[in-house]
Structure formats: C-alpha cells, structure tokens
Amino acid sequence: MSPAASRVAHIGLGAIGLPMALRLAGAFPVRAYDIDESRLSAAVQGGATAAGSAAEAAAGSDVVVLAVRDQAQVEAALFGAGGVVGAGFRGVVLLTSTIGPAAVRVIAERLASSGIGLVDAPVSGGPVRAGEGDLLVLVGAAAEALALARPVLERLASTLTIVGGAAGDGQVFKTINQLLAGVHIAAAAEAIALARGLGVDPRTVISALSQGAGGSFMFADRGPRMLQAYGDGAEVKSRLDIFVKDMSIVTEVARQTHVATPLAAAAEQLYLLADSHGLGARDDSSVVTLLSPRHDDPEAA
C-alpha cells in the first residue's frame, strides 16, 4: 500500500493527539473524533473531517490512530458503545497512548479475535515535536500490522524504533523511558529548589551544569520552564497528571517484575503530592513549586 492510500481515523485530540492529527491531515485523508467539540473543530480547521463517534471515524479507514489518555479511554474507544470494534473495522489500530505492557497485551488479544491488528506505538517528545513529525516512537508489532501502519508511523516519527515483534514491547520500552523521564524531572526540581534555597540563581545553575555529568534532557528542557512555573500563565506543554499515571505504570510493572525502584517510587509520591496540591492540570515543571513554594522566591517577594 502506498502512503497516499492510507485512510486514517484519528481518535483523541489532546495535547499530543491534536498536533499529531494535524500532521497526519497534511498527508492523508483523516477522519477525527474527540469527545471535546472544541478540539474536534481545531482538527477540522487543520484539514480533518469530523466524525460523530469512534465507530464513525473508523468505518472505511485503513488505520485507526488511538491517542487517548489512559487504559479506560482506550477500552471505551475500542470496545465501548460507538467504539471501533462495533463498526466492523478490519484494519490496524495504531495505539500511541502509554497504558503499560499488560493492558496492551490483553487489548491486542481482544482485537485479534475481531480480525484487527494492533501496533503498540507509544510516543515521546511533546506537542511541538508531535506537530513536526519529530516524535520518538517505540514500536512493538507483528510484521503484517506494522506494514499497514508504517506510512502513518513515518509521518509522525523522526525516530522510529522497532523494539519488538509483539504488542506490549513498545510499552515495555516506554515504561523504562518514563521511569527515567519522571525521575529526571523530579531531580531537576530538587536541584532548582536547592539552588533557590541556597540563594543562587537557578539560571546560572542550569547553564553551568546542564552540559556536564549532571546533565539530562529534562534538566535542560524543564529546568528553564521551572523558573516560569511560579507565574499563573505558565504554558502547559505536558500535564503533570500524566506523570501520576505513568509513574504508577512504572512502579506497578516493577512490582510485578520484582524489581525495586526506590527513586521511581519517590518520584511517584512527589507527583501524587503535587496533584493533591492542585497541580495536576498544570505543566509538569510546576512540581518545583511543591518543593520550593513561592514565598521562598526572592523575585516573587
């Protein structure tokens, strides 16, 4: 199948889903669906066609891209009323959500029994890179399913990493990625909170340390955003409560695997605590405000 022949259904138009849908609409006919009509309107303005349900989006499509928040939303979109499976869809589902290996394996079996293939393809990179086709995509899929989804994957990914031959393999790698990412954001927050507590300029700390042995992608990326986290209008590029979900997947997978992950566990507690302090819908960089509240900020005094 040539790329031009892929008819795409895109379900889920959130922070990552919408820019992905817009990116796909530049190359394929895309029928989009989201429960939120304002998001759906934005997709239509970007060239997609609106569908009234997941089933309606999927009907007649080759590839269903599923970019929803969590396991419950994945199951509803696939198996619920107005879901993909009821529509007689026979193509491939390309799942970009992070929901953990065990959940994806069960879903892959249920889909297989309806003649539907599953490409497990969790993504990493954030909204800006999603819109530019610059995502890291960690793919686990059987060869036939992968072949059908490949044109769509190549439109989304700058780095398409086939990590395994079965659904669930992508989630395994994404889980390990989120362990690192979630711990690194929390470490960056501790570093910046400590800098503020010690009365040194966090900007100088970031520039002095981010290229050295203490450097991480997250310290360089979230560090500067943490300095803006005290304002009310800080842009939300990645919601903090995504890490509440993802760190729970990390610690649950580690528990099932009998591997101790004390830092990931501490990071999970920190995100839970931040969420309980009302920061769930804010950018994940706002976790720094939990460790270093505004009243400590010399510039905000």
Added chain:
Amino acid sequence: MSPAASRVAHIGLGAIGLPMALRLAGAFPVRAYDIDESRLSAAVQGGATAAGSAAEAAAGSDVVVLAVRDQAQVEAALFGAGGVVGAGFRGVVLLTSTIGPAAVRVIAERLASSGIGLVDAPVSGGPVRAGEGDLLVLVGAAAEALALARPVLERLASTLTIVGGAAGDGQVFKTINQLLAGVHIAAAAEAIALARGLGVDPRTVISALSQGAGGSFMFADRGPRMLQAYGDGAEVKSRLDIFVKDMSIVTEVARQTHVATPLAAAAEQLYLLADSHGLGARDDSSVVTLLSPRHDDPEAA
C-alpha cells in the same frame, strides 16, 4: 604571573588527583605528595618531584593543588602535623575536593588568618578527562586568589565556570551537580534492572532511549558500564563510596536549607546499601548489581 612561573604543589594522587598531577607536570614544576608511595612513584614517573609531606610539597610553591578525598583529609593536609600551614606557605590553595559549602567556608577563614588564599574549585569529569585537561571546574574565589590560580585552573579545565566570588560558591554548585549526577546514576540502575527483569536487552534500551526525553549524561555513560558491572574485573573509573560521601553532603545541605529532596535521599540510601554490600570500592555503576543481582542475569546463568 605567567603560567610558566607557577610552582605547583600537588597533594592527593587518587583516581582524579594522579591524572591531574600528571597533566600539570606537563606544564609546571610540580612537587607531589600522597600517603600512598605507589601513587607517588607514578607521579614521579610522570615528571613530578616527590615530597615527603604536604609541608615539604608546599614550601616554595605558588599554588597548592589539594585533591584529597574528604573534609578530614583536607584538614589534615592543611592544618595537621606536616601540613601546608605549618610550612609557612603564603600562596593560594586550589581545593578540588567535594566537601560541601560550610566546611569550605570555615577552612577559607582559617587559611586567611595565615595569609593564605583559597580557591574553591571542585571538579567533575572523571579520571580520563582529568588527564586531558578536560574537566568541568566550578570556581568560587576572591579575585586575587583566582588570579594566582588561574594558570593552573586553565591547564585542568576545558570548562572553567566562575560561579561566585567567595570560597564555598563552587561547592554550592558542585553539591547541586552531585544531586543530579547521583540521582541520575541511580535512575539508570533502576532502568537497567527493570529492563533485565522484563527480559529485554539493556543494550537495546540504552540505544533506543538515551537520545530521547529519558536521556542523561549518566544513562549514556554509566548505562554501558552497568552491563559490565557483573564481571569481577570491571574497571573502577569512579568509586561508589564517593557517592556515599557526596549524597550525604547533598542531603545535609538540603536539610540545613529546609529543602525537601526525596529522590536525593532515596539515592543516598541506595549508595549506603550498596556500600554495606561491599560495593564501596567498586565502580559506581555496580549499584545496578544491588537492584538486579547476578542470578537474574540470563547471560550469566
């Protein structure tokens, strides 16, 4: 003073100290001292002159480079019997050890009362980079002391970052650096232990994730070393018990500053636990063997 005019005393010829001394001996007359005669012989073979004590090394020198392990060793080398201060030394002490801001401030005052300047210059980068003059050096020093030490600093550092105008300022930045570095090594160990527990190849995990949002200097650097940590002959590039010391500085500074650092605290416990399991003198990457013991290793079975 021109670089050629600096007469250097170098005290402390450990994992970082010896390659630093050899690097300096390529540019300056260096009198070296270490309690371990085999290390001293290695320095002499590299062009340094042997001294029988810290005092003897310091006598007639312009700059004393002090690269010992911890606060107790710093105090002994400076103020103990056969120490630098008793020798009537009147130059500048360049302290490259990580001992925390509070300790350095007290030592700077004691030295000042003997007419000796202190350049607080903790280093980061490891033995290989130390030998190549490719260290990150975080400097806190008054202008006069810095001017005297600058030729020596420039021989050691590829990145010479003046972070403040007083002794202690370098330690503040190094403490924050070690928070990040120590947490990132522990996170890398958790990621690799989880990969092994899940039965996926850690090499693939490192190559798939180290350039993405989960990437860090330590994951890319220590990750591959962690795969060799199960062998008996793994090279020791950076001793694990250095992080027992450094994380205790991190958590103590954080405590005094009233900043919560739950991940750094968890990392400190992990290094303490690894040390109590006999890993203190091994490479810090061996912390992975605590989280993922050999009997889990499919390749070692």
